[in-house]
Amino acid sequence: MNEIDALIKIFPKLMQGSGITLLIAVVALLVGAILGLLLALGRLSKNWFIDKLCFVYIWLFRGTPLMLQLLFVYYILPKLFPTFTFDQMLSAYIAFSLNSAAYLAEIIRAAIQSIDKGQMEASKALGMSYAQAMRKIIIPQSYRRLIPPVGNEFIMLLKDTALVTAIALPDLMKITNGQVSATGSTFMFIPAAIIYLLMTTVFTFFFERLEKKYSVYE
């Protein structure tokens, strides 16, 4: 029963760790979605320079490991530019947001491009500007198509947050690892796995509901 006692004792810490895990994933998804939308619109822009600039961003952040990006923001950036010195939590927010923006940009771009081009033509023929057509006609139609891949991205993010162990943030994984080394028992991995599963399950259902909500017109 030692393990159960240990679990009960460590439980509040596990919950705190789960909070950090969730917080990073949610912030990264929201900030990443806004940045990703801008990047996607940039990739669709007729302006050669903007298109290439966004391409390079996506190329850089998808082409290097997230772990490396995280370490870069936390350890290397302050050495290069002392103004950019962030604490662990903010470093995690920044690295995860910048990284998920690159993935979300490609998801959003693909969703926008999958909308029938007759929609843009009809909007323009009615006198709408490109921006008006995007905002009111094209992007709202892309929501439903966005939800499955964005849900997927979120679940990946949620699990990838375990990487913050590298900058000593006490997330769910870090707490678990600490407990395992302290007690020498690997039992603690089981509750951690269950908590991760619970979190991803809740969000899987959430995204399914969202998809249904946006399917009313089909």
Added chain:
Amino acid sequence: MSKMIKMENVCKSFGKLEVLKNINFEVTQGEVVCVIGPSGSGKTTLIRCLNHLERITSGQVFIDEELVDARVKGKDQLKVSHKKVSEICTRLGMVFQRFNLFPHLTVIQNVMQAPLLVKKTPKAEAEKYAMELLVKVGLEDKKDEYPSRLSGGQQQRVAIARALAMKPEIMLFDEPTSALDPELVGEVLEVMKALAKEGMTMIVVTHEMGFAKEVGSRVVFMDQGSIIEEGLPAEIFSAPQHERTKAFLNKIL
């Protein structure tokens, strides 16, 4: 009567393919011009060049005797701002072969969206006018449905109402009945006939020869990017002058 539309020496190429060859074309207020011809003859491109959905390669386009596009070999001779294009589009209503209704908006939202967004019409007013238009096309009871719940004929009638909501001076129809099941063609043509009777200036790209005969004030026959022959429907259908017109009419009538 004023010239609503004038195209002068208009050419349009897609890469090496010449779709329009030196087109000279005019439409006077109140006319219903039916453009007929085999597929690939450039009929659709002709009307799409009017609202800048396609840019002409060379020539000049006038709307209401105002120069709205002038190009030589694909180079602008006249600076046309986005704002100007938008303004031109509000004067030209367009109905597409595949309706292109906005699937995420209800019927009445489809009709109201552009007046709200482009003309900044107050909501109550836009809604009132949208309802009037839905009554006109016989779909007031469908106002809260999504387009996917409507038949093709109903969708096209909503599309006509949507275009009319901007109070256009000219209506462009791009094969409005070609994507419809045969039994749904009639209801759309009825709406178009009613519109013509009200004196709306219309350019109708169509394969409906019956409609062209009955409603058209002029028929334009196009083939391989050129206007081959034009005249009163009675003349074109009973006594076509040109061999290609005869061959085309023989094939379809």
